[in-house]
Amino acid sequence: MEKDQDDIINDITSGEYKYGFFTDIETDKIPKGLNEDIVRLISEKKGEPEWLLEFRLKSYRHWLTKKMPDWANLKIPPIDFQEIIYYAAPKQRPSLESLDNIDPELKRTFDKLGIPLEEQKHLSGVAVDAVMDSVSVKTTFRETLAEMGIIFCSFSEAVREYPDLVRRYLGTVVPYTDNYFASLNSAVFSDGSFCYIPKGVRCPMELSTYFRINAANTGQFERTLLVADEESYVSYLEGCTAPMRDENQLHAAIVEIIAEKNAEVKYSTVQNWYPGDKNGRGGIFNFVTKRGICRGDNSKISWTQVETGSAITWKYPSCILRGDNSTGEFYSVAVTNNHQQADTGTKMIHIGKNTKSTIVSKGISAGQGQNSYRGLVKVLKNASNARNFSQCDSLLLGDKCGAHTFPYLEIDNQSAIVEHEATTSKIGEDQIFYCNQRGISTEDAIGLIVNGYAREVINKLPMEFAVEAQKLLQISLEGSVG
Amino acid sequence: MLSIKKLEAGINGKMILKGISLEVKAGEIHAIMGPNGSGKSTLAAVLAGRDVVEIRGGSVTYLGKDLLQMAPEDRSKEGIFLGFQYPIEIPGVSMVNFMKTAVNEHRKHKGLGPLSASDFLKLMREKKELVEIDSKLANRSVNEGFSGGEKKKNEIFQMAMLEPRLAILDETDSGLDIDALRIVANGVNRLKRPDNSAIVITHYQRLLDYIVPDVVHVLYDGRIVKTAGKELALELEEKGYDWIKKEVDNQN
Numbered sequence A: 001m002e003k004d005q006d007d008i009i010n011d012i013t014s015g016e017y018k019y020g021f022f023t024d025i026e027t028d029k030i031p032k033g034l035n036e037d038i039v040r041l042i043s044e045k046k047g048e049p050e051w052l053l054e055f056r057l058k059s060y061r062h063w064l065t066k067k068m069p070d071w072a073n074l075k076i077p078p079i080d081f082q083e084i085i086y087y088a089a090p091k092q093r094p095s096l097e098s099l100d101n102i103d104p105e106l107k108r109t110f111d112k113l114g115i116p117l118e119e120q121k122h123l124s125g126v127a128v129d130a131v132m133d134s135v136s137v138k139t140t141f142r143e144t145l146a147e148m149g150i151i152f153c154s155f156s157e158a159v160r161e162y163p164d165l166v167r168r169y170l171g172t173v174v175p176y177t178d179n180y181f182a183s184l185n186s187a188v189f190s191d192g193s194f195c196y197i198p199k200g201v202r203c204p205m206e207l208s209t210y211f212r213i214n215a216a217n218t219g220q221f222e223r224t225l226l227v228a229d230e231e232s233y234v235s236y237l238e239g240c241t242a243p244m245r246d247e248n249q250l251h252a253a254i255v256e257i258i259a260e261k262n263a264e265v266k267y268s269t270v271q272n273w274y275p276g277d278k279n280g281r282g283g284i285f286n287f288v289t290k291r292g293i294c295r296g297d298n299s300k301i302s303w304t305q306v307e308t309g310s311a312i313t314w315k316y317p318s319c320i321l322r323g324d325n326s327t328g329e330f331y332s333v334a335v336t337n338n339h340q341q342a343d344t345g346t347k348m349i350h351i352g353k354n355t356k357s358t359i360v361s362k363g364i365s366a367g368q369g370q371n372s373y374r375g376l377v378k379v380l381k382n383a384s385n386a387r388n389f390s391q392c393d394s395l396l397l398g399d400k401c402g403a404h405t406f407p408y409l410e411i412d413n414q415s416a417i418v419e420h421e422a423t424t425s426k427i428g429e430d431q432i433f434y435c436n437q438r439g440i441s442t443e444d445a446i447g448l449i450v451n452g453y454a455r456e457v458i459n460k461l462p463m464e465f466a467v468e469a470q471k472l473l474q475i476s477l478e479g480s481v482g
Numbered sequence B: 001m002l003s004i005k006k007l008e009a010g011i012n013g014k015m016i017l018k019g020i021s022l023e024v025k026a027g028e029i030h031a032i033m034g035p036n037g038s039g040k041s042t043l044a045a046v047l048a049g050r051d052v053v054e055i056r057g058g059s060v061t062y063l064g065k066d067l068l069q070m071a072p073e074d075r076s077k078e079g080i081f082l083g084f085q086y087p088i089e090i091p092g093v094s095m096v097n098f099m100k101t102a103v104n105e106h107r108k109h110k111g112l113g114p115l116s117a118s119d120f121l122k123l124m125r126e127k128k129e130l131v132e133i134d135s136k137l138a139n140r141s142v143n144e145g146f147s148g149g150e151k152k153k154n155e156i157f158q159m160a161m162l163e164p165r166l167a168i169l170d171e172t173d174s175g176l177d178i179d180a181l182r183i184v185a186n187g188v189n190r191l192k193r194p195d196n197s198a199i200v201i202t203h204y205q206r207l208l209d210y211i212v213p214d215v216v217h218v219l220y221d222g223r224i225v226k227t228a229g230k231e232l233a234l235e236l237e238e239k240g241y242d243w244i245k246k247e248v249d250n251q252n
């Protein structure tokens, strides 16, 4: 028994991170540290309008008054915010009009990550915004989408070209005062994606943003703003990776989603930031604020996340269900292996009448990983007939890891129906042996069991990414045995 | 085919198998009987490669190879099948997925490519009929929520899918109704070929009416204390184990 447990733990802890390379490219970096001058410098680098600089400064001053949150079930080493570089941009020729102007080194980097920047090479039906460090390198299929009135571009370009739209929505879902990391992001955010789907348009392809951290000692602070106007639909996916380094790197992002009347937004994340090594050295600190508002009646926002990376994950993609009959969903698989820690979950805020929310959270802990689900279901006084179903499952591999659930309920309307189910299971030595006896290796057996366990969530991902996510789950949990 | 010599093995420091020798030739069916706790399942576990059992001495040769050096999955791919006394539930893993992975691993081992989806489903259908297993069972998670008898039938179904050289059936007949018993026995008999062998662990003579053994062994306190033809099973059914226990104790 002992030996087998050890073997399993060994197998899964020797998994390799396949995206740990570093691209040696000339980078425009600003001095490290954070103060008002730095905030001004970032804004200047991006050629921003005055109102946005004001927004940043306001946020920065607010951040100074706040304290790092300590309520999560995480051991967070002290972060020295003066040691971080807040802006780093790969140097390339200034014009981004055609692909030929992209530095070949950058193109190669994204090729290596499986994200070709040439439209003809790309998976049909997926448009990509590729972001490296603080800037967007390339957005594919912009023209094709523009024909339908869809705006899909980097955040910086959106500020330049659609300032009114950005100004109208920026900070309306996640205000700059929201939390410590939201304030920080609002002060120093670099790039990210902007997306606007006009009234009545069904976006014909998957939109996606691929975030890559490359430069050392930098923080990544992107910001995504996604607006689905009335009767529109969009499915959006983000992915991310980073080089292997012994130092921790900070990632503090914000995602805001607005769904108007009858609109539907599917937002999927495959998070694969560098998790640190076997001994817990290095890895990304991932502090993210993601929130969507179902503003209009009958609107729907669905979050799906597969979280396999990062040394520390702190994120709670949430839905504010303001429109009547609106729907919020949260489907999550979070893996913590080795010394990874995750405190993740969601908030479903029922405000409108007949609002519905579904939460399916699947935690997988291995090695000495600590995995916490933290979720809030809040039903306001006027939210009659609200309905929530929550399912929180934990799967343990080995006995040095931990799983924890922290469900919170705040129900102020009698008519609400709220259900919560939770299970904890273990991959048993006997299950592995049963598979072995049928000719299935331990590695494949864990893959089968884990993917079976996570299937409900994986199935929510767009097809192409479901396959990727499945492989990722297996890789992040298994070593290359034999 | 299988040659066990002076095998000694224990669990958690406790000796359970105390020197077992057994020869199984190609085409033979051996029955192993014996009182509860005598070590029958432990012997099966050693043969399948479960590493909670510590080997203390002796050797096992299978098709000319040192079996004890082989990983459990390789033993399976080399043709050893264990029908578990207590089949394991694997929630979330569908029988289809499970069997597909297993069958394709076996094929890979033989240098064959994976079966196409349609060929695989055809094979499933064929074998399901053979063991008269309810079609719906195959669409569920591995053994999850199966009744005791369904689990046992499912073992025979898997055996039929994998077509082993050496099948070790650990009390596959326990908990089966009369019809199921006949089905299970038929499943085993259909697999019978001159180059295949089986070790059938059972408490009941009635199974041996259907699966006729060449040899019957009695395992008692970690030793094979009696070996004879199929009539031994009848004698045991009639007289129980006391007379054997006495015989053994008198010798000591």
Ligand SMILES: Nc1ncnc2c1ncn2[C@@H]1O[C@H](COP(=O)(O)OP(=O)(O)OP(=O)(O)O)[C@@H](O)[C@H]1O
Binding pocket: B011, B012, B014, B016, B034, B035, B036, B037, B038, B039, B040, B041, B042, B043, B052, B085
């Ligand atoms: N994991 C274990 N830890 C400690 N003792 C064990 C363990 N597994 C088996 N044993 C012991 O080993 C002995 C032999 O068990 P085994 O299961 O091989 O018997 P069996 O002959 O198959 O019995 P039955 O007819 O009841 O199935 C028993 O005394 C049992 O309690």
Ligand SMILES: [Mg+2]
Binding pocket: B040, B041, B042, B085, B170, B171
């Ligand atoms: Mg037994």
